[in-house]
Amino acid sequence: MAPRPLQSVKTGPLSGTVRVPGDKSISHRAIMFGAIAVGETTIHGLLTGEDVLHTAAAMRALGADITRSDDGIWRVRGVGIGGLVEADQVLDMGNSGTAARLMMGLVASHPITTFFTGDASLAKRPMARVTTPLEQMGASFVSRTGGRLPLAVIGTENPVPITYRLPVASAQVKSAILLAGLNTPGVTTVIEAEPTRDHSELMLTHFGATVKTERIEGGALAVSITGEPEITGRPVHVPADPSSAAFLTVAALIRPGSDITLTDVGMNPRRTGLYDTLIEMGADITFLNRRVEAGEPVADLRVRYSALTAVAVPPDRAPSMIDEYPILAIAAACAEGTTTMHGLAELRVKESDRLAMVANGLDACGVGVEAGPDSLTVHGAGVPPGGATVATAMDHRIAMSFLVLGMASAEPVAVDDSGFIDTSFPGFVDLMNGLGARISLPNTQSAARPTA
Numbered sequence: 009m010a011p012r013p014l015q016s017v018k019t020g021p022l023s024g025t026v027r028v029p030g031d032k033s034i035s036h037r038a039i040m041f042g043a044i045a046v047g048e049t050t051i052h053g054l055l056t057g058e059d060v061l062h063t064a065a066a067m068r069a070l071g072a073d074i075t076r077s078d079d080g081i082w083r084v085r086g087v088g089i090g091g092l093v094e095a096d097q098v099l100d101m102g103n104s105g106t107a108a109r110l111m112m113g114l115v116a117s118h119p120i121t122t123f124f125t126g127d128a129s130l131a132k133r134p135m136a137r138v139t140t141p142l143e144q145m146g147a148s149f150v151s152r153t154g155g156r157l158p159l160a161v162i163g164t165e166n167p168v169p170i171t172y173r174l175p176v177a178s179a180q181v182k183s184a185i186l187l188a189g190l191n192t193p194g195v196t197t198v199i200e201a202e203p204t205r206d207h208s209e210l211m212l213t214h215f216g217a218t219v220k221t222e223r224i225e226g227g228a229l230a231v232s233i234t235g236e237p238e239i240t241g242r243p244v245h246v247p248a249d250p251s252s253a254a255f256l257t258v259a260a261l262i263r264p265g266s267d268i269t270l271t272d273v274g275m276n277p278r279r280t281g282l283y284d285t286l287i288e289m290g291a292d293i294t295f296l297n298r299r300v301e302a303g304e305p306v307a308d309l310r311v312r313y314s315a316l317t318a319v320a321v322p323p324d325r326a327p328s329m330i331d332e333y334p335i336l337a338i339a340a341a342c343a344e345g346t347t348t349m350h351g352l353a354e355l356r357v358k359e360s361d362r363l364a365m366v367a368n369g370l371d372a373c374g375v376g377v378e379a380g381p382d383s384l385t386v387h388g389a390g391v392p393p394g395g396a397t398v399a400t401a402m403d404h405r406i407a408m409s410f411l412v413l414g415m416a417s418a419e420p421v422a423v424d425d426s427g428f429i430d431t432s433f434p435g436f437v438d439l440m441n442g443l444g445a446r447i448s449l450p451n452t453q454s455a456a457r458p459t460a
């Protein structure tokens with residue numbers, strides 16, 4: 009598809025009350041778990057971003073019946089544990105690491121062969137982190153050198169349960185193993201040194217599976233699933249995505265006079281590291297109407313402009329804000345002082361090398377920045393100069409982050425392609441402009457100083 013450049017110019021105060029789209033992690037899981045449950049799962053507030061639509065298409069190809077009614081509610085009729093059928097087409101996972109990795113776990117413990125592919129960004133991302141444990145469970149794989157997509161999973165008829173210690177903090181790898189464990193006799197256990205998002209554990213429990221989490225010696229968590237449960241379709245209410253709300257939150261914090269409210273935002277503590285960090289920087293964020301909906305904590309967030317000061321973000325916070333470092337870097341660029349972030353090696357293997365893309369983009373916009381192998385240092389500029397076109401490398405979060413930077417910069421900031429924003433946040437531009445942003449097609453004069 010042709011690139012879709014956009015530019016963002018300095019805006020006045022933001023105001024209004026909005027609900028950002030549904031949580032991407034929870035939406036993928038609602039479709040997948042509904043597809044392997046018995047009976048009907050109804051999903052309210054599903055994210056209809058492209059990543060989740062790829063998951064829905066793939067689960068249909070594997071036998072589930074998935075429809076969307078006019079009222080916006082999705083209905084999934086599942087096949088039951090062990091009931092997935094061989095797809096007669098290659099499954100295209102688009103830009104989505106979550107879709108590819110969780111689905112590989114699901115099919116690995118079925119006696120079927122499944123072919124996966126993805127776009128140029130996904131085809132660069134490491135898959136050995138899931139194929140290694142799934143091989144131990146009995147599946148085999150045929151892939152390109154280095155274990156990348158396109159890739160075939162030859163599922164096993166006789167899967168064996170394993171106990172596996174995660175070499176990287178990853179909810180995707182944890183979930184892939186637990187999902188393979190669903191159609192495996194006995195107990196499958198994943199040990200994680202650092203707690204990652206637990207949406208799989210919460211939702212599988214909601215569907216009737218037995219999932220236990222215990223703290224073991226050394227402080228690690230052991231997450232175990234008992235195989236071959238009877239899981240039944242359930243209603244799922246998807247909260248608004250805290251990772252999407254992050255862009256609006258930072259935009260309001262850096263525009264003087266702003267006062268916005270974001271409703272129904274997921275507040276699972278394994279996802280809220282950015283909000284903790286912003287509050288440490290001096291952000292005025294009030295959490296209203298805290299409640300639990302369908303097993304997930306949610307709140308309405310009132311966010312007001314705040315003079316932010318730099319912080320050192322502790323590395324052990326990374327799993328709870330892993331997707332939020334690009335937008336935190338934008339907040340840091342508008343803050344007073346030097347912000348340091350460590351423990352970020354995983355950012356190099358997301359939709360793009362996010363450390364490199366953030367550093368190149370900030371540098372092009374005149375903000376002092378250094379990227380190390382797993383760290384980022386941003387020197388706050390107060391009002392960033394801007395005046396550049398930033399390369400986004402097929403990465404939705406890089407595109408949204410730099411459009412937010414443009415809202416506070418002296419000169420407009422353009423992004424070379426906004427098309428991938430639809431993977432996670434359809435309607436981003438309209439929602440932002442509705443609050444007072446000025447994001448539009450670039451005019452030719454401002455497209456100066458392109459980044460690498």
Ligand SMILES: O=C(O)C1=C[C@@H](OP(=O)(O)O)[C@@H](O)[C@H](O)C1
Binds near residue numbers: 106205
């Ligand atoms: O499990 C999930 O839904 C996700 C886990 C994270 O990836 P990793 O597991 O690779 O850290 C995150 O970056 C991704 O956006 C969604």
Ligand SMILES: C=C(OP(=O)(O)O)C(=O)O
Binds near residue numbers: 105331405432
């Ligand atoms: C890393 C992300 O997603 P995924 O791994 O599913 O592509 C993200 O949304 O920032």
